[in-house]
Amino acid sequence: MELNVVNREIHVEYVQIIGISSASVFLVGDADTIQQAATFDTPAESLIISPLVPFVPRG
């Protein structure tokens, strides 16, 4: 594959970010490769209504 890129002027006055979290990236610059993966698991059985016992017994 062949890719031709012409980078013209970029001028950003102001960037306001509340939060960057969980394998995220904020980049002011150039990158060759960016690979990101994120999983968030809160399955049905993650809502447990029971006395507050430990998840695994000590042992």
Next chain:
Amino acid sequence: MIRHSIVDQLRIKTVIFGSNVIIGDSSKIQMSSAVLAFQRQQELYYGFEAPFETFAVFRQIIPIPPLSEQIEIQRYHEDPAIKVGSIDIIGMSTSTVMQIGNIKDIALESRIHHVRQLDPFLLKQNGTGGPRTVAVKQESRGTSE
């Protein structure tokens, strides 16, 4: 030929849990994080429970395409600088990167398992109040070069 990054002002309040602020160039960043978040109605944290392997989300294989394809890129920087006046960030958390400059390869991974545990007795007692987050166990690993 590389492109420069020019930032007049950078303001960050909080950087936690294996996060990075990089000013300058870097060649390779690889970071991963595994988070077990327990939300309980009572302030209770045992400290010995639930090794990561217990949960499928931490064992699961995430297929990431290998960097094998050769791509011919011709870059022409008509303006050899990226200009930013001011950057304002409140928080960075859990394997994140903020970089001013160029980077070759970056790979980030995050796995979170979130559990809410409610006590039926407490629910009956004060059903109006929501559960509070009382314990978060986290392990972050990160390297950058």
